[in-house]
Amino acid sequence: MEAAPIPEPARIVASACPLDCPDACSLEVRVEEGRVVSVGGSRVNPLTEGFICSKVRRYPEHLYGPERVLYPRIRIGRKGEGSFRRATWDEALGLVAAKMRELVETGAGQAILPLSYGGSNGYLSQDTTDARLFTRLGASRLARNVCAAPSGRAAAGLYGKMAGVALQDYAHSRLIVLWGVNPSVTGIHLLPHLQSAQRQGAKLVVVDPRRTRLAERADIHLAVRPGADLAIALAVIGWLFEQGRADIPFLSANSVGWEELRDRAVPWTPERAARVAGVSAREIERFASLYADLAPAAIRCGWGVERNRNGGSAVAAILALPAVAGKFGVRGGGYTMSNSAVWDLDSFAAAGERPAAATREINMNRAGEALLSARPAIELLFVYNSNPLMTLPEQGKVRRGLSREDLFTVVFDPVMTDTARYADVVLPATTFLERAELSRGYGAFVLQGSQPVIPPVGESRPNHEVFGQLCRLTGVRRPGDGETAGDLAAVIMESSRSRTDLGAVLSRDGVAFPAFGNNPVQFIDVFPRTPDRKIHLVPEELDREAPLRLYGFREDPARPEFPLALISPASDQTISSSLGELRRGPVALEMHPEDAAARGISEGATVRVYNECGEVRCGVRLEESMRPGVVFLPKGLWSQNTANGATASALVPDTLTDLGEGACFNDSRVEVEIEGKRAR
């Protein structure tokens, strides 16, 4: 008789979450008999404080759920139908490599488009062996502009992406402004510090079209019309100058362009801004005077501000506020946008290649249009770290593009996404618990290394390995190319000029901080990283880029047929669309009761939400917390969440922001009617 296997004792293994979130939680993963049974937070990243979000707590269901891709698949049905047969890695990669070689040999390298974005913020799983492969094949380049492009341009232009106020330092603030950000959902580790500040009497201002949970507890809630933040920010700037509350000595010593900024703000009286933004002029003035009076004052600017035609200028004007009011130089004072730039690590160094500027570049926000009409045509699409059908604008165009019979699509993902259903070849990817990673937060100032917690589930493989194999199979591998996670991580860590001891620090502590530490004070520990170390309030390059120059306000074109603004910010159920397979069942459109009543819509009705881009059929939930005139469907839904399989992205135009060519997710204008009837 065979002896029973000796059960492996339960182990707790350290890891770090590299998913697209500011907080970058340090994790403790419980493993029993080689399987992950639970995921919790540790204190290695001090911001994590031992707790994590409810989404990543459900990670075991993601690892072992029915949607997990366990082996390579090759399409046997129609595109989008989701019928595949099992294949070996050799067969699947052989097929992909043969297609790639065929295109390159006929001089059509640019017919290949790699499409990747937010699946992992790790340094190992993007821009390493993938960049090597696609660059050497001469593939088209992707402008990864779907998120943070406008805010990144603004932060770079004004401050050279200076490090922001540490989220834990919000505990020291006496005034906190949450501008287009919803940390109850999108960065929960700010909350304890915010609550601690409020307990000590700090005031809270929230600028958001929705009365979010934090807006309920705010002293001032400006329920701005989507896309009109620029008007409010300029009115506050104008008020500060006019009332003699601008810090002229600080501005003169530390900035250039403040007179020009002042002049551009002059026309924006509180009354005019109030009209444009749909809020009260008195509340704008009350906000301005609180901001002038209280210190330390911190502004947490989020990404809800940038996703519209005025988004870049709006972020710039918001980031100018602490300079104008002289809020720097004290703990808990200043601003926080993205802190991603504090690490100067370079994945491309490990690739050994940099995409050549001469090669065609395709903006991912127009991927649908590009798949349909780019010339030379895109013939091979390689999707990884992304679920473009659900997350990019103009979903209808993306779907039509993916449906092209002459397009060869590869989707490389841990789970069977809606995009993967359109693939010719599906390749199974490991998740971050099954591979090594090196990652940083864009809120928390941490860099973390992690080792595989469990072996790959099924036949899944890590990104760096698969792209390394494709380099060999297509003949572009060169002697000396580093291919293992260790090889790549070593080169990436050596690429940092600001810290030269990262490898040693990470293996000793499991975490590393920038040279300035974990909670810099702006204008004491960190300074603008512009060439002259000054704040550029009207940087020339941004002024040239913005269609109406920087701070020029583009009106919302009146379209009476689509009177409602549809916004689609983050929810607490998914990270973008990641983990969306766990959100089963229908999701309802949120709508103010007045807007519903005007259309004869009652709670629970099925509606058709539509505009010139497409339509979504779904349920309705009446929400007093919505600003009248604004409706909400969360970002990151999967087709299973609506009646017709379309999501908010189906209603998002592929127009671009004023700076950075970013996505205008919240510029969607729609009408809603009861299913089957015409509205009014």
Ligand SMILES: Nc1nc2c(c(=O)[nH]1)N[C@H]1C(S)=C(S)[C@@H](COP(=O)(O)OP(=O)(O)OC[C@H]3O[C@@H](n4cnc5c(=O)[nH]c(N)nc54)[C@H](O)[C@@H]3O)O[C@H]1N2
């Ligand atoms: N749980 C969870 N966490 C996440 C994510 C997720 O999907 N789920 N996504 C991650 C990613 S990729 C990102 S970029 C960040 C984004 O995190 P946030 O910065 O919080 O951005 P959003 O969720 O886009 O929107 C934030 C808020 O802006 C409001 N808003 C919409 N339009 C406007 C406007 O025109 N002006 C103003 N002032 N407010 C507006 C929305 O109502 C929303 O409450 O979160 C990250 N964290």
Ligand SMILES: Nc1nc2c(c(=O)[nH]1)N[C@H]1C(S)=C(S)[C@@H](COP(=O)(O)OP(=O)(O)OC[C@H]3O[C@@H](n4cnc5c(=O)[nH]c(N)nc54)[C@H](O)[C@@H]3O)O[C@H]1N2
């Ligand atoms: N309507 C609407 N849409 C939006 C937004 C919005 O506000 N409104 N905001 C957008 C924002 S902020 C962002 S950042 C984008 C993000 O858009 P995407 O880049 O599409 O991000 P995710 O939806 O998270 O998809 C990431 C995919 O990568 C996979 N993945 C995870 N780890 C790995 C890995 O190691 N290897 C491989 N090969 N795959 C992996 C995940 O399973 C998932 O399917 O979405 C945007 N979409």
Ligand SMILES: [Mo]
């Ligand atoms: Mo994002």
